[in-house]
Amino acid sequence: MSKVGDAVRNILECSGSRAVMLVDRATGHAFVSMGEQGLLLPAESVGEVYQMAESVQLAGSGHEVVETESIMVTTAAYHHVIRPVPGGGSDGPLLSVVFDRGRTNLALARRELDARAETLLA
């Protein structure tokens, strides 16, 4: 297992997590993906969704660049969370995590994800 793989496995161990992917925002390359692959968004889409959110955020904040912390898409069965990895610089990778909605308290899951993401590249 690669070092990045080890770090991503730690994210998969978040309570309620079903699948995880580490994606390069600009190119849409999936460095690592784990868990139930069929639940994950396509890697290219993860980067595009994040950038679309950034553009919307820019338009809605008086054209002031404010860092996008995370994007959440909730379906009847899952919470999809996309967020940048701290410490990756301005072109850092994105984490895409799928949580089982029936087993997850979203607020707690986000807090746990934030804590684990902090150490992913540290």
Place this chain on the structure above:
Amino acid sequence: MNAPGPAPFGALATDLRRMHEESFTGSLRVFGPPDTTLHFHHGLVIAVPTPAAPGPDTLLLRTGTVGADTWATARERALATGDLGAELLDRGHVSAALLELALTRSVLDGVFAMGLTPSNRGGQVLPGALPPLLRLDEGIDPDQALREAARRHTNLTHRWGPPADLARLRPAAEAAPERAPSRAHHDLLLRADGRRTPRDLAFVLGREVSAVMADLTRLAERGLIDLAERHHEGALTRRLPESRTTEEKDRPLVRRTPGANGMRRAPRADATLPTALPADLAARLQETLRAPGDLLEGDG
């Protein structure tokens, strides 16, 4: 396994697959321009140094992940050990995951950049060649690297056009960097001055060429950057003569006086200085020239 590889790599893919199957260790130099070297360890690609794309050193240094002084010290030690990655990790200069990401990005981008110059022809196999100081511990299957590079080429082609054409352009910002939706785009707009190619921008920013090109197409779609081709007459900038003012145009040409530019002898020390100075001041100056010990005195 002899099927041609994904465009634009074609026949090269066959060679890389064979090296993977043979668990090759050494390097393959693919002739360019520019020449690209693929380093293998047990059939997996561990580094792809090429002038066409930033290496892991640029990715780590330009982004400030590792400081220049720290890098220089670690590199000096690594010249003895042969493993710069281990030096950086042992001294805690970078995390293992961050280093691996930079190395992976560099390998994939190096393969991508090879596809920008379809003139790559032939190569030289160097079994057992020494690997570079900085390389992946666990390499990448060459077929996987080619597929990823081909995917990036295809994406750029769909978004904009042939990546090889995009690579030759010199993008110019059409909007203030503040209008960029993210920090990465902001930095790109800041440096896209119409003189730098995507490769130049990648080296300046410490990013992959493929990532820079992808972001350039996104910025162009939003009208924030101009990707139009600029025509230059030649490699060198031609300086045009400045237009003369009306006064200069009316002034007659200067007439050359025969002998006016000839070499003139220096006056003798005892010569009377042709000067418009007052008589008493001229006399004092003449006296100074004749002062005892003056080298001029011997000539008189």
